[in-house]
Amino acid sequence: MNACPSSPSRRQRGVSLVEVLVTMVVLAFGLLGLAAFQTKAQVGSIESYQRAQAAVLLQDMQSRLSGNLADADSYVTTTPLGTSDTLGLDCGNGAAGATRDKCEWSAALKGAAEKRGNVLGGAMQGARGCVTRVQVKNEAAGVCTPAIYQVSVAWQGMHATRPPAAGQACAIGAYGTETHRRVISARVAVGLPTCV
Numbered sequence: 001m002n003a004c005p006s007s008p009s010r011r012q013r014g015v016s017l018v019e020v021l022v023t024m025v026v027l028a029f030g031l032l033g034l035a036a037f038q039t040k041a042q043v044g045s046i047e048s049y050q051r052a053q054a055a056v057l058l059q060d061m062q063s064r065l066s067g068n069l070a071d072a073d074s075y076v077t078t079t080p081l082g083t084s085d086t087l088g089l090d091c092g093n094g095a096a097g098a099t100r101d102k103c104e105w106s107a108a109l110k111g112a113a114e115k116r117g118n119v120l121g122g123a124m125q126g127a128r129g130c131v132t133r134v135q136v137k138n139e140a141a142g143v144c145t146p147a148i149y150q151v152s153v154a155w156q157g158m159h160a161t162r163p164p165a166a167g168q169a170c171a172i173g174a175y176g177t178e179t180h181r182r183v184i185s186a187r188v189a190v191g192l193p194t195c196v
Contacts, residue, residue, distance in 0.1 A: 133147065134148040149190070
């Protein structure tokens with residue numbers, strides 16, 4: 001009796017099908033990873049854009065405050081300006097000064113700089129701005145401490161991160177958890193040139 005050894009072609013049947021399946025699984029995981037990376041990159045890009053917009057709006061109010069230091073106390077806000085405040089978008093009728101500057105800043109925070117139909121899109125999501133006095137000026141002889149104001153811009157972040165520092169209270173509680181609130185701040189000092 002002649003035992004016929006199985007031919008090599010019979011033993012390898014189905015091997016190429018397994019190789020194709022393994023390749024497809026590896027490719028599927030790679031494509032899922034690529035899609036996740038694209039999503040994270042897009043969120044990072046949006047966060048970066050929002051931070052850049054916030055920096056522009058922060059610098060805008062810093063410039064307005066620095067240009068009117070004699071009336072600096074009038075820029076202090078009791079509630080955040082911007083999203084959900086009662087100021088309108090048309091500030092052309094108000095006299096120049098702190099009231100008009102705050103109205104124009106509020107409109108910019110609401111996104112009035114860029115409009116598509118009735119939708120405002122020129123600012124961050126949920127943008128709010130605050131001006132607080134950090135230090136009262138004291139012109140007493142030998143003391144001479146300038147007034148210091150803090151200008152802050154807050155907005156809704158796209159993902160959770162560390163909450164803002166303790167000194168950045170602008171719009172606290174307005175965005176749900178504090179890990180979604182983003183804030184940038186800068187200080188403006190009112191000099192005392194005549195103080196000795």
